[in-house]
Amino acid sequence: MDNLLSRLEEVFRLVFDDDALVLRDDMSAKDVEDWDSLQHINLVIAVEKRFSIRFATAEISRLKEPGQNIGSFRRLLEEKLTAKA
Amino acid sequence: MTSEAVETELLLSYQQSDAGSRAGLFPAFLSNLKSLSRGGEVEEAAAWARRAVSLDLDYSSLVSLKKLLAVGHSAQRKKAVRLAVLGGPTTIQLVELLRIFLEGAGVAADIYEAEYGLFRQEVLTPGSGLDRFQPQIVFVATSSRDVARFPDAAMSDGGVEQLAQDELADWLRLWEVVHSRWGASVIQNSFDISPWRVMGHFSLRHKASRESFLEQMNHRFAANAPPYVAFHDIGSLTLEYGAREWFDPRFYLEAKMPCGPQCLVPYAHSVASIVMAISGKSRKVLVLDLDNTLWGGVVGDVGVEGIQLGQGSGEGEAFLQFQQYAKSLRERGILLAVCSKNEDHFARQPFEQRPDMVLKLSDFSCFLANWRNKADNLREIAERLELGIDSFVFADDNPAERALVRRLVPEVAVPDMPPDPAGYVQAVARHRFFETVSWTKEDASRAQYYELNARRKEIAAEATDLDSFLASLDMKARVEPVNRLNIERVTQLVNKSNQFNLTTRRRTVAEVDAIGSNPDWITLTISLNDKLGDNGLISILFSRKEGNTHVIDTWVMSCRVLQRGVEQLALNELVARCRAHGCSELKGVYIPTERNGMVRELLSSLGFAAAGNDGDTTLWTLSVRDQYSPWSTHIQVEKPDGQPS
Structure with missing residues (x-):
């Protein structure tokens, strides 16, 4: 499994309190139970902390927008990590 | 029910470690607690989780403890303090964390959370949700965005003065209603003041500038707030965690959050420490180790002349700074005690023979230097002072001693101490152990009472x-x-x-x-x-x-x-x-x-x-x-x- 995806999965498991949660690129917000606006903010805060990155204001809610999924989120994260390195 | 193997040693090891080692153990710690809880040991899991609540955990880890913590004895619930949180900005994350910190401190709380931005309506409207809740403590979680009036840049000093008085009158009335209607205490945020001054350095001299006006309002709050209002010092948070983090605007813009995400935990922790002060649960005693905590080196080895202390070396001055901090605490009424592995006469020598020591033997209400384990000695100090051991903070440079105390007497707060003594003051002060909502002459002389008591005991003998x-x-x-x-x-x-x-x-x-x-x-x-x-x-x-x-x-x-x-x-x-x-x-x-x-x-x-x-x-x-x-x-x-x- 892709290393970044598995690290992301750890964060999701912590935030959604679900040790069995398995992340796939084609998943979106509606596929995960309890993914409401509070949990979304919790998720973004957790990802920023875990990967020591900052999302731009417009990127904070992007993952909840139509057409977005874990795959696009992961690519955004990759870009940020590359820019940081 | 299937029984899962719970590794108690891992739980203990988490509990006794410093934050650096704890971070790596957290996932295993959490999954063990979940097993414990699933196995029916709900109360025990909650107890471990309570002890794990810490300023050093990040937001997500703290929130992950929420379910484990939400196990109250019904008897405790009856005594729960009714706390209302009225936000200017949103308070969702803040309330989650507040609940967690209060649970961690063993304070049962029923929390009422108002819709953000509606704090005035909630207070002033009879029959509002707040009115029905009948709060005992009302936390007014406002920010500088909630100031109703700001001066125009060209306003005269007299005009600014009048405006500030009018603004103050509104807030005084708000607190007065809270107090007269429900007999509640108030926790009022001070206003957060941006460091990016519109007029640069001149802003502070120009009374009509935004920053200057907010400074004036904070001063007026502190000077005019009645005793039932605790004034939560947001300024100390922006200083400690940095304005760049506090004023990180992204999450305000997207979710109306009160501060940057890195500041949520310290913010909630700080408010919780005031709630605890109101509930009489602040800590009262600072117990200090000696060698490498109050001076450099081991006095029993290097002798009273050989210890590192004071002028002449930066590190020596760092020990003096820490002594000065302890002395200041003692002067405001926090008791000091010594718990050291030493021969008693060696341990006392620096106090008796070194004129450059800031702390004197008379500053300590109890002095225990011997070779017994420190957990037993702390219990002994608690007995002698006739104070609960859960009011103790223990500062020791030695990680092994810290681990022993955390393991055997988890009620004692044991802050991590860094290897460099220059960080000792911060290491203790950042935890806000000694918050108080009032201060009287009696507090200043409290430590003295205990000394006098010791002398009375001598006379009694x-x-x-x-x-x-x-x-x-x-x-x-x-x-x-x-x-x-x-x-x-x-x-x-x-x-x-x-x-x-x-x-x-x-x-x-x-x-x-x-x-x-x-x-x-x-x-x-x-x-x-x-x-x-x-x-x-x-x-x-x-x-x-x-x-x-x-x-x-x-x-x-x-x-x-x-x-x-x-x-x-x-x-x-x-x-x-x-x-x-x-x-x-x-x-x-x-x-x-x-x-x-x-x-x-x-x-x-x-x-x-x-x-x-x-x-x-x-x-x-x-x-x-x-x-x-x-x-x-x-x-x-x-x-x-x-x-x-």
Whole structure:
């Protein structure tokens, strides 16, 4: 499994309190139970902390927008990590 | 039910480690607690989770403990403090964390959260959700965005002054309504002030600038807020965690969050520490190790001249700074004690022989230097000081000692200490262990009382019997009702006393005020001084008239004046006043808690007859007709103006 995806999965498991949660690129917000606006903010805060990155204001809610999924989120994260390195 | 293997050693290892090592252990710690909880050990899992709640955990990890923590004993729930959070910005994340920190501190809380931005409506509208909730504490979680008026850049100084007064009047009214309608205490945020000044450095000289106006408002708040308002110092958070983090605007813009995500945890922690201060749960004692904590090196090895201390080296000055910090705490009334692995005479030498030591032996209320383990020594210190060990903070440079204490006495707070002594002050101060919502002269001299007590014990040892000892103290008491001058101290004592406390009923300033002005109530306060010094106001009695009976509602006394005759004196004074009220009977009730076992037999020892019980609560009665003969004591009662009666 892709290393970044598995690290992301750890964060999701912590935030959604679900040790069995398995992340796939084609998943979106509606596929995960309890993914409401509070949990979304919790998720973004957790990802920023875990990967020591900052999302731009417009990127904070992007993952909840139509057409977005874990795959696009992961690519955004990759870009940020590359820019940081 | 399938039993999963829970690794207790891993849980202990998490509990006893410093934050750096804990971070790596957290996932395993959490999954073990979940197994424990699934296996039916819900309470035990909650206890581990409570001990894990820490300023050092990040937001997501703290929130992941939420479910485990949400296990309250029903008895605890009944006593839960009703806390309302009224946000300017959103408070969702803040409330989650507040709940977690309070759970961690063992404070059960019912929390009411208002819709963000509606704090004025909630307070001012009768029948609002807040009104129905009947809060005991109202946290007004506002920011500088909630200031209603700002001056125009060209406004005259006089105009700014008027505007500031008008703005202040609105807030005063808000607090007044909270207080008069529900008798609640208020926690009011100070305004956060951006460091990006519109007029640059000149902003602070121009009264009409935004930043200058906010500074003025904060000063006015601090100067004008009544005693029931605790003023939460947002400025200290922006300083400590940095304005760039605090004012990170992204999450305000997207979700109306009050501060940057990195500041949520310290923000909630800081508010929780004030709630704990209001609930009388702040810590009271700082226990210090010696070698490499108060000076560099091991005094037993290098001798009193060889220890590193003070001028001449940066590191030596760092130890002095830490001593200065401890000294300042002691001067405001926090007790200091020593717990050191040392020969006693070596341990004392630096204090006796080095003039450059800031701390003196007389600054310590208890000094234990020996070779026993530190957990036992801490318990011993708690016994000698007659204070709960859960009011202790322990500072030690040695990670092994910290681990031992965290493992064996988890009630003691043991902050991580960095390898560099330059970081010691921050390492302790960042935890806000010693918050207080009031400060009186008695606080300043509290540490002294304990020293005096130690001297009294010496005298007691010399005196051939207790009677002659008490007579030798030349004690004088002042007995007064609750009044404007003592109401803060009275409220503080009512809320802080745990051991000598017959009913453990907590009261706000407003409630005490209402009792004091109700003619059906008797209020007694006793201040005691003796030839060794002034003990201050040390005992309080409230009693309520019911027909021809008086019922003792509250009786608290500071433990440092136990067995001096104050209890007997208090009863004599109460009986005299009951008779003046035309009552023939005095009733008392003892409500047991984990902490007040020492007064279980108080009423019986004072001649009350048992009158049944209600569960663990015991009822007592005493006739106050002619057959009551006053107890004799060695305390002379003075009239309030200082003349003996």
